[in-house]
Each structure stands twice: as C-alpha cells, then as structure tokens.
Amino acid sequence: MPHRWGMVVDLDRCTGCEACVVACRAENNVPTVGEAEAARGRAIHWIRVERYVDGEFPDVRVKFLPVFCQHCDAAPCEPVCPTYASYHTADGLNAQVYNRCIGTRYCANACPYTVRFFNFFNPVWEKPLHLQLNPDVSVREVGVMEKCTFCVQRIKAAEIAAKAEDRPLRDGEVVPACAQACPSRALVFGDLNDPDSEASRLAGSHRATHLLGELGTQPKVFYLQREGGHDRQDREGDQ
C-alpha cells in the first residue's frame, strides 16, 4: 500500500513560538523579500502561525493556528493548473513542480487556505548567505509558485535510504523541518495509511478536525482542538 502522508497539529500544545516558521525557511530555501515587498503582501512563509483574537479587554482569548499546505485529497489547486505543475502524487502529496509552472497563479486563487506563495521577483541571497542554501531543495526563480511540500526531499531521502537497506520506512523516520523543530511537539507527521503510526492514532482523536472542513477539500492535516475552551461562566462569575 502506498504511503499517505499527513500531519496532525495539536492546537493544545502549540504555543505560537514560530520555531516551525524559521525551521521551514532554513530547510526549504524560502527567500526573505525585504520590507518593501513584505509591505506589498509578498512575504513567503510556507508555514505560518495564524492567530485569532476573541473578546475584548480584559476577556481576551487568542487562538494560534499553524497553517501550511493541507495536502488536500480533493485539492482545488490541482485541476485548475493548465500544465500539471500542481498535481497529486501516488503517496498523497500535493506536489508543486516548479519547472512546469508558468505562473498563471490560478492555483493560488483556488486554494482556500491561501498557502501558496508566488515568486514575484527573482530572489537573491546576499553573499555569503547563499552558503546556507539546502542543496536538496530547489531554489525557485521568478514567476513560479511554491508552497509547503511536507519536506518532500526528506521523504525521498528516507525512501532511498530504506530501499538501499531493503526495508520499509519506519514511523518517525520522516520528519519535516517544522515538526522537527517544534519545541512543544505540536506537529506530528506520519503515514495515515499505517494504522499504528502516531499521526494515525492522533488523527483518530475526538479532538481531530479539519481546517475549513466544510469546503470538502479532504485535507490530510488534522487539527486537534484545544481543550478547556472558552469558560464564559468563569469570566462572568469573576467580573
């Protein structure tokens, strides 16, 4: 059976520290765009920690929500791409093939999660910052779309290593950069087709939900809802 890679995000563990954000940037050669471009809405973050604020002072509650490509099984970005730059792989990844991308940006419009990022200009690493670039990951050029790949380079490397040893992949052998960095272990990656993987087990939790599940995109990212929730009674009792 092919793999079906997925991620579980435990919102009760996530502290919003953004270690995942920088880890992803370091792993995947995500460029910085500078202040002027960032101000124009062109900053690239394959993973971001969304925060939503509820209530007014002093009853303020914040929700942190790490959002990255949901690798939907019914991905809206895939059918709209005229050149198959965005397509579904056999192991369930929503792949972005940079060299095939002609930059229609249709996929980015179709994506309800707005997790696709476009190279409006050619990115530059000022010497010697380029020495840090990960040789296992492409450096994308102007005019192509990019997004979270579930660290496909790590998946491929692990697969090649396992094949060389003629054994199946073990659970936990593939860890994307964000999950590896996460101090509170809010991100768990694994094979959803393997019922014993940690990701599978967590995805079966009663707390598991999807982001924008009502759109029917069938994401492979599960969000475990925070417990404790809004204790309105407590707040009313206090004030």
Add this chain to the structure above:
Amino acid sequence: MDRRNFLKTSTVGGAAAALSSCGHPEAPLVRFLPDEELVPGVATWKPSVCPGCRAGCGVLVRVMEGDAEVIRNGQHGVVRMGVAKKLEGNPEHPISQGRLCPRGQAAIQLTYHPDRLGHPLERVGARGSGEYKPLDWDAAISTLVERLRALDDRRAHATLAALTRPLRGVRRELIARFLQAFGAGPPSVFELFSDDVLRRANERSFGRRQLPTFDLSRARYVISFGADFLGTWNSPVAQSAAYGEMRQGRPGIRGTFVQVEPRMSQTGANADRWVPVRPGTEGVLALGLAHVMLQRGLASASSGAAVGALIDGWDAGLPAYAPEAVERETGVAARRIARLASELAADRPAVAIIGGAPLAHTNGFFNAIAVNALNAVLDSVGRPGGMRFMPEARITLPEVRSETSTASSAAREQSFSLLRDRMRGVTGPGVEVLLLYDANPVFAAPRAWRIREALAQVPFIVSFGSFLDDTSTFADLILPDHSFLESWMDDAPESGSDRAVVSVAAPAMRPLHDTRATADVLLEIARQLGGRVSTALPWHSYEDALRAAVQSVDAGASADAKTSADVWTLVQQQGGWWTETLESSSSEMKRAAGASIRRATPRFDGDETEYPFHFLPYPSQAFLDGSLAHLPWMQELPDVLSTAMWGTWVEINPRTAERLGVSQGDLVEVASSQGRLEAPALVSPGIAPDVVAMPVGQGHRTFTRYASGRGANPVALLAPLVEPESGTLAWAATRVRVARKGRGRLTLFAGGLRERPGGVTR
C-alpha cells in the same frame, strides 16, 4: 566541481545564468586545494551550542560540502569545504531535547551574514562613523599588546576593563582570569533583560543564586506572573517542551495555565485564563492568593514556613493581603482571586512562575520573594510538578599557581554601573583600555546613563564582536571573533533540566573569514605580554583550556564516561556532558535567610497626570533584546501576535486608541521624561487601557544593512530607575504620554484579527 556547488558560487541563488555547466569565462576564480574531503551531497551532523540566548541549548549542525569564497594569502578564490546548512536541536541534550526555538534556527545566519566582519579593523574615521581600515592579525594583536604594555609600564593595570555580553563557562573564566592576572578588576556584564533580581531573590528564599527550573510536564496547574516562559524568558525550548506535555502529554490530565500580566505576551495568549493586573502589583496578587489559601486552610502555612516567613505578616496569615485589599491594588476582582486560589490549592501539583516585567519594577525583589512564598505555600519547591534548581555542573579552569595571586578566578562581576562611573571618571580607577565583547549598551541602556559619552572618554576601545553595532562603532580596534559554528564553544546552562549540564562543542566548520576565536586571541595576548599573565593562562588555545577544564567534571556522574579522558571523548561526540541520574535538588536547597521583607509598592518615573500610561518594553520574539535584529530571517518573522515584520510598533488598547483618536497604523509619539520616539500604533485588545507596550529590538543606529535605522528603540525612553536590591535597570517603571502624529507605516503579515463567525476549523 559539482553542479550544486557551482551554482552556489556562480549564480548566487538564482541570479545570473541559468546555465549550470561551466563557469562564466569572465570570472575565473582560483580554486584552492580542499582541507577536507567530504562526500558531496551527503550530510554529516556535528554538535554545537546555540549562542542566541542564555538558555544554552545544544544543537546539531548539518554540515555538507559547499564551495566557499575565501581569501588565502591575499588571493581571492574558492575552496570546497564543509559548510553548515541547518541547525537542529540536539536530541541528546537535556535542555533542547532535539528542539529549537526560532532564534536558534536563525542563528546560522550569524555565520553567513553578509556584513560580518571578516578581518581585524582599525578605526580611521571619527568614532561612531564606522570607518575602518583592514589590518592583519599580527599588527592588530601587537597594537593591543603595545597598549597593554603601556599600561603595565605606567602601573595603570587597574585601568583595563572588560564589558561582555553574558557569558558562562570557560570563556568567561578566561576573560576574568586575564583581567585578574593583568591586575584589573573583574569583567562587567551588560544585559538589558537581566534576571539578577530573581537570582538574588532565589538566593534569599532558597539559598540558590540561580534561575529555577519548572517541572511543568508533571504540573496540573501553572500560574505565571509576567514570565514569557514559552517565548523569550529563561529556557524557552525546555519550558515549551514541558508545557506541551503538561497540556496533552498525560492521558486524561490536562494542566491548567493562568497568566498574570498587563500586556498579553505570546505565553499569555496560551493561557486558559489571562489575568491583567496593574503593573508592579504581581507580588501583591501572589500574596493575596496565599492569603486565601492560608485563610481557608487550603494549604498549611508550615509547609513553606521558612520561605514564607520572609514576608512580613506571614505567621499572622498575611492579614494585609485580604482579597478586597488586593483587588483595590491590583485591579483583579476579589472573587476571581478567591477562585484562582481554590483552583491552585485543589489542582496539585501547582507551581508559580515569575519572570520579566514584574521583576523590572522598583519592587521587583518583593514580587519575586512573594511568588517564591506562593510556591512554598503550594508546596511545590523541589517537588515533582513544581520548581527546582538545576544541579550545578560548572567546569572550571584548573588553578595555576602564580606569584601574585591565587584568588578564585570565579570572581564576581563588576557591576555595570560601576564600570560606567569609571569610564566617565566619576570613580577611580578610570578606564584607559576597554575590551568589548558583544555587549551593546549604547543600544540597550537608557539614555540617562550616558553610555555614549562615557565611551567617548575611554582612550582605547577594543571590540571582539563580529558586527559593527551601535557600541562597537566606538571601538578603535576590532578583532572579530569566529562565529559559534567556526569556534570551540562551551556553556553551562543554569536552568531547564533536572540534570547537570555542560555544553562543549568543537568547531562545526572551518572559518569563512580571517577571524580568530576571542579566547585564542586572549591567550595569544597573554603569551605576548608574558610574565604573570602568561603564567596565569598557560594554555595554547581555547581548545586546550577547554580540555583542561573538562577534567574538572565529575566523571563518575555520567553513565557513559568513567575517566576524564572518556569525558573529553564523550563531550566531543555528544556536544557536552550531562549527568544521567535525576537528582533530588530539594535537599540541596539551603534554608531561607535574612530579615523579613515588607510590602514594597512600585515607584514610577513620571507624573501620572503628565504621563498617563505605563510603558512596557518587552523582549521581542524575534530579536530578544535586539541582539538578533541583524538577521534577515528574524526581521521577516511575523511577530506572532501583531504579525508585524521589519519594524516596531506601539501596542495600544482599542479604547485608549479611540480616546486618543489613533487608529491602526497611525504614527504616534511616545514621550517620557527621558525623551520621545515615533512609531506606528498597533491597536490590540490584549493590553490594559493604561499601558502601552513596545517590543525591544529595532531602532539600531548601526547594525548591519538589515537593522540599521529601522524602527524605534523603546529603551531610549526608559528612566534610569533601578531595582535597589540588585542594581539592575527597572525597565518597566517608566510612564509615558502618547499622541497621534499622522499616518505611519506598519507592515503586517496578517489581514484580519478576528475569526469569522463559526470559526475556521470544523
């Protein structure tokens, strides 16, 4: 030459030719023989130590073959070498546990920063102008040695001084010993967000001058007073790891977390209950909680008698801290206090944490002692799920007998204020030569301290920093250090684990530039100075010194190493040394001592009518105290609450903003008795109406191309109030006024703040 490496050198991330074969004929760079042979495209992992903050996380460096442009014998060329590609947490390391915070992840850019200083420099322009000319190392070192010899000739040894960033372990000791052997006073440390108040309070309460470690993973209830322990305070990675376990690591048990602070921090945003409190009254609230518990018999006064007894009125059940009285002072409803107290008492183990702003008031010491007392009442000290102190595992340089002194090289630091006065000639001895190591007081000290003027009066300043920053532009000579990846590293974390930890690591890669490890430079200078200085520092190199120091650890405490030789091998393999066994540290704790402490009310600079707002600077998630503002990844990291990038902002409560006629992004002027600054407003519901807050980190006058002249520096507004017990700056004790100035510019990553009805996850 392989393709990928070729690409790195010739196309620099995608510019220039898309041709991957054969270099451009117009730019034939010489290729030097490689020093090491690596398998191209295959990563090796080497341990190192993160220099980002004082947590001292152990990291693993992913090293791969790459083509680096270097200068060898004055010739510009390319060499194939192992270059660091990424940092990960070291899974073996007890502090980082295989994880890393965003700043740690970005620390790799310290090595590859385009504006890193690559060779010694000598000032040619005016001080502060940043005009330097390159120098070779021999000349640079002899320049300094001459200066020191001149002091020696004039018997003016005491006029040598050193100001460093907070250092621990062997590097700190080498500097201290150098100064001592030369005949100068101990080194000074400058740190804006110092935790010295808490260390001193812990010494008083528990006999340990150390930051505490919290066993959150086993706690059921956590109350934190102002401590941003998941973001920037103390040991965030270790604390976040434990926090994750507290929330969801135990089947059926989910720890509750309450945060007490007037401005919602990243940590506060995670709390189940966020309790805004009047600035500086955190200690009162803590004692109010203790009062309720004692009063209702929810906890016995005897459990924490010794620690609590430091508080005036403890034995009487803290009569002055009845909930109604506390409500008046703190602004937290009495019913809420009672409720929190009963929850705390019921959900044991419970633990209280204090850190950050509550310590940075003039009554910071009182606040800390009060929270310590609360912990005592909760019986959390030294217990599972409570607070404890990490066993100390100091590695020390062996003593070397010398004719002048045998005093301990672990001499206490000289206070920064004393150094300041010496530089200004207020007290003797003056400062003729100042060694500056990565401390940036020009940026991070209040204007009233007149650091700039003080530095101007020092005849000769030597900086060992890797970057031109606000302070090091005053240097006459710059002897740039290796980056942490190019150098041996050592650190001795003081908190974050219940094991004793020493971090030591070999260089992960060869130096990119013509730099030298500061420790090596000091040893070289000592050698050249000769006499008692070289006797006191007999080691050839930093590596030698480290090896000698590692002998001092207790080899038996680790399961894997039996002899000191084993320890040295082990240290190099795993990036440090740590004990295996869990130690019960409560027994080691000495009893509290000293006179009882009265309630102290915070004092603020500025009249309430003229300056109606409390001003709260806070360490930013990206830059801490500003020392990481030069990293482009950090500049472009959206602040997790405001989502602002590449700038500063002023956080204002919506009601206050409405009253002032300020809307999101407007330029506002914030003025204190010390000065004024302008920054865009960020209207946030997570801040009390009488508080305005600003992240520290931007506003550098000089700090590389990415941070220079960007944003505003809130430290410039701070009044020079200090916490009297420790002498550290009370950075939360300034009052300000706020006025709208016009339209500003705020670069936010997020569009909306509020979820749409129905939520986004279903």
Add this chain to the structure above:
Amino acid sequence: MTGKTAKEISNDLLRPVLDTSWRFYAAAVLLGALVVAGLAAWGHQMSAGIGVAGINRPVFWGFYITNFVFWIGVSHAGTLISAILRLTHAPWRRPVTRAAEAITVFALMIGAMFPLIHLGRPWLAFWLFPYPSERRIWPNVRSPLVWDFFAINTYLVGSTLFLLLPLIPDLALLRDRARGWRRHVYRLCALGWAGTPHQWRRLETAMHIMAIVIIPVAVSVHTIVSFDFAMAPVPMWHSTIFGPYFVAGAIFSGIAALIVAMAVLRRALRLEAYLQLLHFESLGKLLLLMSLVWTYFVFAERLTTWYGNEPAEVAVLFAVERGPYAGLFWAMVFCNFVLPFVMLSIKRLRTITGTVVASLAVLVGMWLERFLIIVPSLTRKYLPYSWGTYQPTLVEITITAATFAAMGLLFVLFSKAFPIISIWELKEGDRRAPVVAPGLVDQSMVMADRHANP
C-alpha cells in the same frame, strides 16, 4: 435607404481607404506611441519580474485578468450582434455589421494577450498548446484555462472568418480601384472574386453557416471565461449564475463598444449619411434591454448571497457594497444601470449623443464590474488572517491604457485598409433585396464601378 446611388456609395466608402489624410497619421502615431509604451512596460515586466505589477498574496489576479474579461466581453459586440442581426434580417444592420465584426476580432486579439501578459513566465506559454513532446505531458484538460485557450482560439478563428467572408466582394472592388503595390495586395486578398453567381451562392451559404455557428461559439466563450472564476472555491466566484451573467455582460459591453466605435467613425470618416440616428437608436434600445438584463443578474446574484448569509461570501459582499469597494460598486451601478436607463428609455434623450454618452458609461461600468468580480473576492478569502488589498502599479495602468490605444490603432489601420462599411451589402439594401438570392447577383454593380473609375 441612404438615398445615394451605388456610385456615390462606392466613392464615399472607398475614400478613406484610397485617400490618406493627415488625421490618419496623427491618430496612428498617437495611438502607436501609447501601444509602444505598453509594450515597453510589458518588456520591463518580463525582465524584472511580474512583481512590478500590483498583484500580491492573496490578490493574485488584478488588472490583467480584469482587462482579459473586459475585452473578451467587448468582443461579443460584433460577431454575436451581427450574426443575430443577419439571421433576423434586421434591415438597419447593413452599415453596422463590419465595424462590429472588426471590433470582435480586435478585442479578441487584445483580450487573448492578457493571459500571456499576466503569466509569471510568459515565454513558456506554449505549454498550453497540446503538442507531443518527449516530456510526454499534455495540457491539463481539467483546467478552465485550457478551456479558455481552445474557446478563444476557436472564437478568434471563427470571427476572423466571419469578418473576412463578407469582405471579399469589397476587396475585389478595391482591387479594381487601387493602384500600385496595393493593387497586388488586394488582388491576393480578394481570392479571385469575380462576382460570378456561383461565387455569390457560395459566399451567401458560407455566411449563413457562419452566422449560425458563431452564436453558440460566442456564448460558450464567455461562459468558459466565467468558468475561470466559477470553478474556483473562492467566495462569490463559486456561482452557478456566472455563465449567463457573463454572457449578458459581454453582449452589453459589446453593444456599447459598437456604438462608441460607430460614433467615432461617423465623425472621423464623415459617414453621417450612412450611420444615422436610426442605427444609434436601434442599438440604443438593444443596449437598454441588456442593461436591464444585466441589472437583473446582478440583483439575483447579490440577493441570493445576502440571503444565504454564508460568512465568507457575506464578507466579500459587504466589502463590495459598503466596504473599501463601495465607491466603485455604486459607480458601476450608476454607469451600467441608472445612466443608461435614463438616457435610453426617455425618447427625447435617445439621440446620437445620448446613446454615445450612455455607451461610454457602460464601458466604464462594465470594466468596473469585471474588476469588482475579481478583486474583492480575492481580498476576502476564507481565512481572515490572509485577507489583503490590491493597488495597481504604473506598469499595469500603462498596459491597460495601451490596450485601449491598441484597439483604436487597429481600428484606424483597419478602416484605412478596408471599407469599414460593407459596400456591397449597403448597395444590396438599397436595391431593396432583403436577401440576396442566388442568381439575383448584381453583376452590373461590380462592372459599373469598374467603368466609373478608370
């Protein structure tokens, strides 16, 4: 109908082709300069990166796609209108059809440029062609953009034929009148037209077939353009009404464009005798009808969204109606409904000037409508964290302006090269032969002209 003789008609209508006035040069140079500026801006965009346009995340489509939809909409002026008028034998169509057909072809050419202009890597646009390559990858037929590619190409070919077919007899006329090298060019273009009954019969059959075929093609083109939006799960895009709504809007803007073009030609080429109040009034009535149809669609679309109260959609709806786009929205309602309704339903105001004013308003309004369909939805997608804004840059504005200039330039050049009013059809109308039956071909007409102008 015109009250002129066949000879006068030929002279009047061939004059702009055969004589060149300074005004032609002035117009060509002015418009040409603007077009060159647009091309330079495009070159700059290709060199520096698409980032010189104002698009961003999340507003990945902006002015360019607005222009694309707008011009494809305008292209419905011709072929559809002239085909319908031909099939319904509307007698007043005769001086109008060729201009309408020319608008179609040019608007399509301009519109079809925009998918290229907006690409991040336009030099790879050929990957949209289905061609066998060693990579073994074909275009993704599930993508509405590939449907666009086929639909627009079909329509372009069809409408070009539809323009050229009735041009043949006039080309023969030109061949006979022109001198020098132009004579040779026209001879080639005339495809050996001799006006034999056989040829007339073939021509009429071909035109009849084309008129029937082109209608479903035209309808499908704009339906498919609407599918670019309707197929994406974007709030307010994902709508079942978009197909007919876009087609209605297209015809609406097409008629407006035709009226404006006619008015310009009437003045510039002094064709007052041929383009009369009757034509403007008739087209004006058609415009009024389409205004009402369009208004109905807008109302239906927005009412259901509001009533449905789906949070994401309502966020967009309110952003348009009372948020940052309210000004543009109400301007659009004024231009597309209020003004045309007043100007065209009151007979006293339905003058030539009145219809032209209404048409200009409709063109502005329809451009705004395209913009308001595309941009606000993208600024308010599902996750409020990723909401954004859009502001066009100078490059986009230059290119947009250049396309209007290009339209004018192409029209000027076309009217210079070919008679902008179908001469033989006009003559045929004057002979009160509503349908030219095979065999009733006016051989003498061609011959008479040949003799008249030695």
Add this chain to the structure above:
Amino acid sequence: MLLLAVAAGWRMWGTVLPPTVSEGETPRQPSARPTPSVFTPAHRTLGDAVEAFFGIRPEAVQPIAFSHRVHVENDLGCTDYCHPHATEGPQAGLPSLRTCMLCHATIATEHPEIQKMTAYEERGEDVTWQRVFGFVRSAHVRFNHAPHVRADVACATCHGDVGSQTVAQRLDLTMGQCIDCHEAQQAAIECVTCHF
C-alpha cells in the same frame, strides 16, 4: 516593432536594476542602505535569457587535457578512485588534485599535463575543472546517483562512452530518455520523483 519594443523595455529597465551580489569584503557604511536589494532579474540581458530558453550552453574548456581513455585502459573503474561518491550519495563528485597526485606523484611525472598539475599543487590550488554534465537550474532536477548505481545502471547509459574520450564530452540528455529508462525499469515516473 512589437518585438523591438519588448526588447527595448527589457534592456532599458534591466540595466537600472540593482546588482545581484554585493561584496561584503570591506566594512560598509552601515546605515547607507536601509533596505537590502533583494531582487534581480532572472537574466542579466535578453541574450542570456534567450540562451537559457533554448538551453544553449558554452562548451566546457578544461584546464588540463585529462584523458579518460588512458585511465580506463589502465583498468581504473569510474567509481574506484575518481568518482567514488556516485555510489554513496547524490553527487558523483570530482576528485581533488590530492587524489590525482596519489598516483601521479610517481606515475608519468614527465608528462606535460601532469607537470601542470604539479604546478597547481605547488601553488596550493586545485584544478578548476569545468562542469560537463548536469541539469539546467530551471529544470529543478534533484538527481541522485546512488540509487542508479545500486540499480546497476551503467555510467555509460547517461554519460556515454567516456572511456574513449579525453575530457568528457557532453551528451544532450532529455527528460524523455529518463522517462523511457524509468518506464523500462518500472521505476517511478511521476514528476516529484526527480523535480522537487
């Protein structure tokens, strides 16, 4: 005219764009440039762009007339000493001059080409070989040698008969050839097998 205008736009604007790489050798005036130049055009000139589009690459000119033939005839396998990393990782790698001199310190030391190498060594330099094989950057191919070697794909399959050449000659490899071979070997042919 259309082409000319587009090209003119390209050139005109292309020249005013900031340079790609800033030299960091001398300490810069720190506050001189508050915002870094983050972007450059993908190609410096229209000519570069056209060359890249058509995949035109200049011939590799090697500093030393290294003879693959002589080495192969002396029974040296490709991955024995010179390209051993092909069996271990993604890149075959080129030997540094040190590897060459292991043998050539004693073998054929009089040969003029070997003497060039000795001169390199004396200067502490390595040979500046120019790359022959490899994918264009915009192809975004992450090729990995090791699995191909493990699957017993002969070097000559892609590199041609290098054993009969002096310096290696480039073969024009196309994606079609990769696909054909992958298909024949029942290896994966989906895009992310190679492009990521």
